[in-house]
Amino acid sequence: MDIESLMKKNLSRRDCLELFENEDDFFDIMKAADELRRDIVGDTVTYIINGNINYTNICTCGCRFCAFARAASSPDAYFMTPDQVAEKALRFRRAGATEICLMGGRNPKTDTYYQAELVRKIKAAAEPEGGILIHGFSPQDILTGAENAGLDVRSAIMILKEAGLSTMPGVAAEILVDDIRKELCPGKVSVSEWEDIIRTAHRCGVKTTSTIMYGHIESNEDRAEHLWRLRKIQEETGGFTEFILLPFLPENTEFIRTGRVKGAASGLTDMKMTAVSRLFFKDTIRNIQVPWVKLGVKFAQTCLKCGGNDFSGSMMEDDISVAAGASYGTFMTRSMYEDAIRQIGRIPQERNTFYEPVTGKIRIARTTCGRHDFSE
Numbered sequence: 514m515d516i517e518s519l520m521k522k523n524l525s526r527r528d529c530l531e532l533f534e535n536e537d538d539f540f541d542i543m544k545a546a547d548e549l550r551r552d553i554v555g556d557t558v559t560y561i562i563n564g565n566i567n568y569t570n571i572c573t574c575g576c577r578f579c580a581f582a583r584a585a586s587s588p589d590a591y592f593m594t595p596d597q598v599a600e601k602a603l604r605f606r607r608a609g610a611t612e613i614c615l616m617g618g619r620n621p622k623t624d625t626y627y628q629a630e631l632v633r634k635i636k637a638a639a640e641p642e643g644g645i646l647i648h649g650f651s652p653q654d655i656l657t658g659a660e661n662a663g664l665d666v667r668s669a670i671m672i673l674k675e676a677g678l679s680t681m682p683g684v685a686a687e688i689l690v691d692d693i694r695k696e697l698c699p700g701k702v703s704v705s706e707w708e709d710i711i712r713t714a715h716r717c718g719v720k721t722t723s724t725i726m727y728g729h730i731e732s733n734e735d736r737a738e739h740l741w742r743l744r745k746i747q748e749e750t751g752g753f754t755e756f757i758l759l760p761f762l763p764e765n766t767e768f769i770r771t772g773r774v775k776g777a778a779s780g781l782t783d784m785k786m787t788a789v790s791r792l793f794f795k796d797t798i799r800n801i802q803v804p805w806v807k808l809g810v811k812f813a814q815t816c817l818k819c820g821g822n823d824f825s826g827s828m829m830e831d832d833i834s835v836a837a838g839a840s841y842g843t844f845m846t847r848s849m850y851e852d853a854i855r856q857i858g859r860i861p862q863e864r865n866t867f868y869e870p871v872t873g874k875i876r877i878a879r880t881t882c883g884r885h886d887f888s889e
């Protein structure tokens with residue numbers, strides 16, 4: 514394999530598939546991705562202190578990989594009021610969070626106006642504490658909110674933007690292949706709906722992340738198709754801030770109970786996904802995030818040597834990953850991040866949602882979030 518050309522060439526879908534299938538040159542591929550990462554973003558590894566709030570667990574989508582959703586009649590179903598969400602966001606802000614991540618599900622009682630109220634209340638609560646950025650509502654949440662409010666997607670996004678929404682998480686992408694989605698998440702947005710909502714957000718001036726959930730029933734062809742679709746959107750809009758690798762966590766899911774999936778992806782697959790993503794996106798999507806909540810700190814460090822350059826967020830609470838069996842914890846202090854990054858010879862930099870360096874007063878943490886002690 515010509516490693517030099519991998520670093521320079523604009524890879525096609527076929528090239529991408531060949532890289533996924535290539536086992537003989539595994540370590541050469543890792544090395545090429547790491548060198549390319551250094552050329553594109555240098556040795557800095559970014560991280561973000563954020564707080565995740567899942568405002569409801571009531572969802573009718575029925576995704577087969579999900580261990581989080583509940584029926585409205587379930588005894589542990591919940592649906593938070595805007596005041597409850599704002600109170601939790603304020604605790605996270607006081608603990609040092611610079612971003613609140615908001616995600617829900619297809620709850621028939623949520624609509625765009627409720628979502629906008631969440632945003633307004635959080636902004637108002639955090640304002641005296643130096644303010645906060647809101648990264649909220651997946652394309653599925655946007656569609657659910659718009660449909661329940663009788664709005665089109667563009668109007669819904671504009672209402673949320675005017676309320677103070679900064680960016681949107683590009684989750685619910687899973688694998689952008691409809692045949693896979695039919696089995697994986699039959700009640701969720703289709704490929705064209707996901708892409709249309711993301712393009713609309715970008716055109717409205719709302720940047721988003723991009724994601725892949727891998728290691729379940731998808732093939733290498735599906736992975737290549739997914740990356741190719743994301744790159745095409747980015748070439749058109751430039752609206753993706755980063756690409757996030759989300760390994761499927763099988764524990765407690767229907768897939769594992771029925772034997773459809775035997776277990777999580779191997780560490781080698783995690784490394785390969787990171788490296789191929791870097792080689793495929795090059796500087797089109799400059800930031801490749803390796804989420805330590807799903808991989809663990811040690812393996813996230815490994816993936817940072819395979820093309821990754823972002824250590825992801827503290828989350829403080831990540832009920833979706835925990836429900837699916839994530840067991841690495843959901844928070845890290847700044848010094849934990851910085852030690853972990855220096856340990857692999859790289860330079861830590863706290864960032865905000867827009868990948869701007871976080872400095873000054875906004876960094877100050879003055880209390881705990883109620884569940885964890887963030888004092889350093």
Ligand code: SF4
Nearest residue numbers: 572574576579582618
């Ligand atoms: S993954 Fe999200 S959309 Fe799917 S069932 Fe779970 S909460 Fe609902």
